[in-house]
Amino acid sequence: MSARERDQLAVKDEEPALRSRSGTLSDDLRNALEEQIVSGKLPPGARLDEAEIAAQFNVSRTPVREALKALTATGLVEVRGRQGVTVATITIPILLEMFEMMAALEGLCAKLAARRATLTEKANLRAIHAKLVQALDSQDPERFYAINHEFHDALYDAAHTHFLAGQTRALRRRVAGYRRHVTHQPGRMAATIGEHERILEAIERADAETAFRAASEHVNLLGDDMADFISSLPPAFTQPV
CATH class of the missing domain: 1.10.10.10 (Winged helix-like DNA-binding domain superfamily/Winged helix DNA-binding domain)
Structure with a gap:
């Protein structure tokens, strides 16, 4: 078969x-x-x-x-x-613009979560993060990607905002096929753990501005990360400019 x-x-x-x-x-x-x-x-x-x-x-x-x-x-x-x-395929300039927008939306979700998350929601984020660490230890990219998705969903929920969460999820769906390639980059999973830890710590101590910066930097593609990401994409994934 x-x-x-x-x-x-x-x-x-x-x-x-x-x-x-x-x-x-x-x-x-x-x-x-x-x-x-x-x-x-x-x-x-x-x-x-x-x-x-x-x-x-x-x-x-x-x-x-x-x-x-x-x-x-x-x-x-x-x-x-x-x-x-x-x-749908996307031109590289538009794709990078989408990632910049995702960084802003994720940052705002984290900022609001630092101000609004309940103790239960903070504990849930911490528990999901622990599962993500286990997925890293097992070197299972697919499981890591799924749990990472769960972490970000919990972050949006902890922001206690309907419209912002909806817009963030909609844009995440648009770039999902491309974001998977970020996860598979060498060293990316380990870097994600550290970045999530910074986001979590800021939320746990109600530091809204630090949470915003940490979440924005986590999503945005800068410097070598951007170059590595672009080079990893199969030609069929993008449109010519």
């Missing part, structure tokens, strides 16, 4: 769970495809064929078309002429 056939079977196995969630079928398909994009299973530049997706999920092409239209509106998917519908 080929890898593609195994993937198709895995998707079919998930179909009952897909159908059981609330919302329309096109909504459920959109959520499932978005998860595959965010997780990197569908990387930037990957072609999204309506017929293939319909066959994988055992549905008609109409809800697939609606799901792809919704994903196009979010910027995760784009229509590229004869190439059809693909997972």
Whole structure:
């Protein structure tokens, strides 16, 4: 059995769970495809064929078309002429601008968390950080990435802001396929532990300005980090300027 056939079977196995969630079928398909994009299973530049997706999920092409239209509106998917519908790719200048915006949003979330986080939320952040350290010790990049995602979600929740958290998560989804490459850079996981520790310490002592700086610097790409990140990207991941 080929890898593609195994993937198709895995998707079919998930179909009952897909159908059981609330919302329309096109909504459920959109959520499932978005998860595959965010997780990197569908990387930037990957072609999204309506017929293939319909066959994988055992549905008609109409809800697939609606799901792809919704994903196009979010910027995760784009229509590229004869190439059809693909997972969105981004020019390097725009991508770096997105990372700068992410740095500002993450910094503000950390600043508000330092002012507003409850003792329970601080303890939860500390517990997630401990799991991240364990993932580093086991040298498991995929587990590390998932727990890192959990840490940042908890940080947004600790900020006690709905609009800011929503905007931060939306932008994070846009750059998720690229951020995975940051995690896989040599030494990046170990550096993340130290950066999270600085964020945590600032939040725990209610130092809002230090929390802002620590979180912003954690996300932003500067100097050698930026050069290494750009060189790591496959050509299909980016558009020409």
